[in-house]
Amino acid sequence: MGNRIQLRLPFHLLLLFLFVDFCHVTAKQWDGIIVTESDYQSLKALKHEFIDPKGVLSSWNDTGPAGACSGWAGIKCVNGQVISVQLPWKGLGGRISEKIGQLQSLRRLSLHDNALVGPVPTSLGFLPNLRGVYLFNNRLSGSIPPSIGNCLLLQTLDLSNNQLVGIIPPSIANSTRLYRLNLSFNGVSGSIPISLSQSPSLTFLALQHNNLSGSVPDDWGSVLGNYSSYNLQSLALDHNLLSGNIPSSLSKLTMLEELNLSRNQIVGSIPDNIGNITSIVSLDLSGNNLTGEIPTSFTNLSNLTSFDVSYNNLSGAGWFSTVVNED
Ligand SMILES: *[C@@H]1O[C@H](CO)[C@@H](O)[C@H](O)[C@H]1NC(C)=O
Ligand SMILES: *[C@@H]1O[C@H](CO)[C@@H](O)[C@H](O)[C@H]1NC(C)=O
Ligand SMILES: *[C@@H]1O[C@H](CO)[C@@H](O)[C@H](O)[C@H]1NC(C)=O
Ligand SMILES: *[C@@H]1O[C@H](CO)[C@@H](O)[C@H](O)[C@H]1NC(C)=O
Ligand SMILES: *[C@@H]1O[C@H](CO)[C@@H](O)[C@H](O)[C@H]1NC(C)=O
Ligand SMILES: *[C@@H]1O[C@H](CO)[C@@H](O)[C@H](O)[C@H]1NC(C)=O
Ligand SMILES: *[C@@H]1O[C@H](CO)[C@@H](O)[C@H](O)[C@H]1NC(C)=O
Ligand SMILES: *[C@@H]1O[C@H](CO)[C@@H](O)[C@H](O)[C@H]1NC(C)=O
Ligand SMILES: *[C@@H]1O[C@H](CO)[C@@H](O)[C@H](O)[C@H]1NC(C)=O
Ligand SMILES: *[C@@H]1O[C@H](CO)[C@@H](O)[C@H](O)[C@H]1NC(C)=O
Ligand SMILES: *[C@@H]1O[C@H](CO)[C@@H](O)[C@H](O)[C@H]1NC(C)=O
Numbered sequence: 001m002g003n004r005i006q007l008r009l010p011f012h013l014l015l016l017f018l019f020v021d022f023c024h025v026t027a028k029q030w031d032g033i034i035v036t037e038s039d040y041q042s043l044k045a046l047k048h049e050f051i052d053p054k055g056v057l058s059s060w061n062d063t064g065p066a067g068a069c070s071g072w073a074g075i076k077c078v079n080g081q082v083i084s085v086q087l088p089w090k091g092l093g094g095r096i097s098e099k100i101g102q103l104q105s106l107r108r109l110s111l112h113d114n115a116l117v118g119p120v121p122t123s124l125g126f127l128p129n130l131r132g133v134y135l136f137n138n139r140l141s142g143s144i145p146p147s148i149g150n151c152l153l154l155q156t157l158d159l160s161n162n163q164l165v166g167i168i169p170p171s172i173a174n175s176t177r178l179y180r181l182n183l184s185f186n187g188v189s190g191s192i193p194i195s196l197s198q199s200p201s202l203t204f205l206a207l208q209h210n211n212l213s214g215s216v217p218d219d220w221g222s223v224l225g226n227y228s229s230y231n232l233q234s235l236a237l238d239h240n241l242l243s244g245n246i247p248s249s250l251s252k253l254t255m256l257e258e259l260n261l262s263r264n265q266i267v268g269s270i271p272d273n274i275g276n277i278t279s280i281v282s283l284d285l286s287g288n289n290l291t292g293e294i295p296t297s298f299t300n301l302s303n304l305t306s307f308d309v310s311y312n313n314l315s316g317a318g319w320f321s322t323v324v325n326e327d
Contacts, residue, residue, distance in 0.1 A: 035069045038102050039082045043075065045099035046085070050116075056090045081105035088134070089113045096135075101126035110134040112158070117141065120159060125150040136160040136182065143167070144188070149174035160206065161185040168212075170195045173202070180204040184236065187211055192237070194219050197249075200230055208236040208260065215244025216261070221252025231255055238262040238284065245269075246285070251276040262308070263287040270309075275300040282306040290314055 035043075047060045059073045069077035074087035082103045092114040100106070101123025107130060116138040124130060125147025132155060133148075140162040148157065149171025157172070160182040167190035168183065178199055184206040191214030196205060198219055216237060221230045232253050238260040245268035246261065256277050266288040274283075275297020283304060290312040298304070 034080055035077055035082065036080050038104075039077075039080070042097075042099045042102035043072070043082065045097040045102075049095045049097040051093035052090075053093070054091045056087065056092070078105070083129075084108040084110075086110040087114070092116060094118075096121050098123045100124065103127065105129055108132045108134075111138070113137040115139060119143075120145055120148075120164070122147050124148055127151060128153070130154055131177075132156045134158050135162070138162050140164060144169055144172065144183070146171045148172055151175060152177075154178055156180045158182040159186065164188055166190075168193055168196075168207075172196070173199045176201055178202050182206040183210065184208045185210075189213065191215070192217055192242075198222055203231045203255075204234045205232065206234070206236045207240070208238045210240050212237070212240040212242060214242065216242055216247050216266070218247035218249050220247065220249040221254075222249065234258040236260045237264070240264050242266060246271055246274075246290075248273055250274070253277060253279075255279055257281045257303075258283075260284040261288065265289060267291070269293070270295055270314075272297050274298070278302065280304055284308045285312065287311040 043060060047057050050057060056073055059071055069075065069080070074085060075082055076084040083105050084107060086108060088110055092111065093116065095118030096111065096116060098121045100121050104127065106127050109130070110132070112134045118140065119142035120135065120140055122145040124133065125145060128151065130151040131153050134156070136158045140159065141164065143166025144159065144164060146169035148154070149169065152175050154175040155177050156179060158180065164183070164186040165188060168188055170193040172181065173193065173195035178201050180203060182204070187210060189211040192207065192212055194217045196202065197217040230253055233255050234257060236258070239262070242264035243266065246266060248271040250259070251271070251273035256279055259280060262284040268290065269292030270285065270290060272295045274295060278300060280301055281303050283306070286308040290309065291314065293315055294309065
């Protein structure tokens with residue numbers, strides 16, 4: 001009976017039994033179990049497509065599946081499956097292999113501050129456990145794969161400071177746990193999906209320095225399903241091609257502390273109910289085409305410490321002591 005079970009085990013599990021004592025001696029942070037064959041093949045494919053001038057991945061050598069989880073740089077496993085690939089600031093070039101989609105248990109992918117090129121892999125959408133994707137400060141190109149909407153546990157997606165183009169797929173807000181989305185400093189265009197303005201979990205939304213156009217959505221804080229609280233604390237939409245008015249629904253964002261709409265083509269007057277965002281600390285509306293007066297409701301914004309409405313076409317509000325309109 002015992003023999004039968006042992007014979008059915010995959011070869012690499014047998015290897016574990018053979019080397020387990022050896023591993024206890026040599027690997028100080030042994031994760032317990034060897035990596036699965038599928039994850040091993042995926043890591044090999046990743047290594048193959050990276051360019052690694054500093055030789056950081058030399059620890060990803062051919063010691064076979066039994067070695068992968070104990071000694072490979074930047075890799076963490078649980079129960080033989082890779083849960084984290086974390087290699088920031090390693091001078092890595094090349095592309096992120098689509099085979100990354102085989103790492104079924106992957107939760108965190110952190111490759112920021114490298115020199116990676118090519119697209120954000122579409123196969124990230126095959127990773128149901130993905131929670132954090134940190135690919136900022138690279139040279140990634142192409143568009144944001146809509147498949148990311150399949151990652152329903154996603155909390156952080158930071159693709160900022162790359163060369164991404166195309167639209168922001170509405171599915172990007174599918175995860176009800178999305179907490180921080182940063183697509184700033186790319187070349188994404190089209191309008192801001194309404195789905196983002198309806199996400200009750202989203203707390204930091206950074207879309208600044210892109211080519212976004214159309215109006216700012218006017219659906220902030222609209223009741224979606226049974227959610228009643230909106231957590232948005234920081235909204236950065238500056239340096240785009242946004243037009244239309246400042247949406248009055250922004251007043252429903254009762255947690256909002258930072259709002260930057262600077263350097264767009266927003267017209268019309270500042271809505272009166274802006275005085276309802278009493279949580280606001282920093283407000284930058286400079287460099288638009290705003291007209292009319294600064295509403296007196298501003299006096300209710302007791303936490304406001306940074307306020308810029310310069311480079312607009314506002315008429316001076318008598319009550320407002322500082323001359324802020326430099327246009
Ligand atoms: C594999 O990498 C480990 C860790 O860097 C190293 O100790 C070992 O000598 C390498 N083995 C081979 C065969 O290169
Ligand atoms: C977004 O990314 C930019 C550029 O990488 C960074 O400066 C900014 O702090 C980030 N903001 C958030 C909210 O993550
Ligand atoms: C993600 O969102 C898109 C549209 O926003 C929707 O069609 C799709 O069914 C969603 N996918 C999941 C898995 O929820
Ligand atoms: C934005 O669009 C303009 C013209 O539509 C183009 O010239 C410019 O390169 C784009 N900027 C980025 C960052 O893609
Ligand atoms: C929303 O709440 C109502 C009443 O509290 C409940 O009957 C309903 O099932 C809830 N809907 C969802 C989608 O959770
Ligand atoms: C708002 O955005 C503009 C343009 O990108 C930037 O210069 C400014 O520093 C930002 N304001 C604040 C308060 O961060
Ligand atoms: C503001 O409006 C004027 C007149 O319509 C236009 O000429 C100008 O380009 C606009 N400025 C911005 C920053 O959109
Ligand atoms: C502003 O807030 C007050 C008090 O919470 C509320 O009565 C009013 O309806 C709000 N106004 C708008 C336009 O949201
Ligand atoms: C103003 O700031 C203080 C200190 O950070 C905070 O306790 C308070 O809740 C803020 N007020 C509002 C209306 O958000
Ligand atoms: C300021 O807030 C108070 C109390 O919430 C409200 O009664 C008043 O109308 C507000 N003033 C303005 C100008 O919005
Ligand atoms: C500023 O506003 C005035 C009056 O509303 C208007 O005549 C003028 O064309 C505006 N200037 C710009 C640059 O939009």
